Amino acid sequence: xxxxxxxxxxxxxxxxxxxxxxxxxxxxxxxxxxxxxxxxxxxxxxxxxxxxxxxxxxxxxxxxxxxxxxxxxxxxxxxxxxxxxxxxxxxxxxxxxxxxxxxxxxxxxxxxxxxxxxxxxxxxxxxxxxxxxxxxxxxxxxxxxxxxxxxxxxxxxxxxxxxxxxxxxxxxxxxxxxxxxxxxxxxxxxxxxxxxxxxxxxxxxxxxxxxxxxxxxxxxxxxxxxxxxx
Amino acid sequence: xxxxxxxxxxxxxxxxxxxxxxxxxxxxxxxxxxxxxxxxxxxxxxxxxxxxxxxxxxxxxxx
Numbered sequence: 525x526x527x528x529x530x531x532x533x534x535x536x537x538x539x540x541x542x543x544x545x546x547x548x549x550x551x552x553x554x555x556x557x558x559x560x561x562x563x564x565x566x567x568x569x570x571x572x573x574x575x576x577x578x579x580x581x582x583x584x585x586x587x588x589x590x591x592x593x594x595x596x597x598x599x600x601x602x603x604x605x606x607x608x609x610x611x612x613x614x615x616x617x618x619x620x621x622x623x624x625x626x627x628x629x630x631x632x633x634x635x636x637x638x639x640x641x642x643x644x645x646x647x648x649x650x651x652x653x654x655x656x657x658x659x660x661x662x663x664x665x666x667x668x669x670x671x672x673x674x675x676x677x678x679x680x681x682x683x684x685x686x687x688x689x690x691x692x693x694x695x696x697x698x699x700x701x702x703x704x705x706x707x708x709x710x711x712x713x714x715x716x717x718x719x720x721x722x723x724x725x726x727x728x729x730x731x732x733x734x735x736x737x738x739x740x741x742x743x744x745x746x747x748x749x750x751x752x753x754x
Numbered sequence: 755x756x757x758x759x760x761x762x763x764x765x766x767x768x769x770x771x772x773x774x775x776x777x778x779x780x781x782x783x784x785x786x787x788x789x790x791x792x793x794x795x796x797x798x799x800x801x802x803x804x805x806x807x808x809x810x811x812x813x814x815x816x817x
Contacts, residue, residue, distance in 0.1 A: 571761045621765050628761040735776055742783040749790040
């Protein structure tokens, strides 16, 4: 069960936090020192080592929210609703940072903050879907149908993730395709720096989502106590 | 270099703000849960199942 109860597993949280910090330091070293300077774009290309891991973890988070939605619809357990909301919230935070770092990278390289490229548009749609998901949850208040709506929304919204992925390959997107079935289009030092970034940001996602789920469980507990008192 | 600096700065500032917000909300909720749990517990101890107040047994009463 992916639900974490309040006040337990403190030790594993601390260990995970330290591991995440260590790998994050390695990832920053990889991005700024170890990875060789890209010939065409120069140092600005180093944004890539935070931009792509954030995008990856954002996809994972939306997948997590969709999975929690499926489990909620199967079991009706409120804990799965908490997991879905937590994953979607962190996914949206990461997706927002993907758009910001992408714009800061695009400005000096493409000469514009934003362009209506298929990949960027599908990504913006993904961002809007999950922003809508969180607005829907906030607006629904204590409506008992809220969790069911949210679960369906999260599952349907995840359909956009493969579209973002495929648009970079098949719709003449401006973003370069790095991973193919045959190779990684990066120098070894760049590939290692990217790998460290992917591990570090994935660990950070686990740390954050556990903390956010714990908060959601506390909210459920508080509500149960209020109901008991009433 | 300015764009590179801001890209990393924005990411870390946003993360710190988010984590700080989570930590504040978590502390506040834990306090509220503790207070309410104590009140609910005290209320349950002080009341008989019928709602009548319970008189504590005299000292030395066999259990």
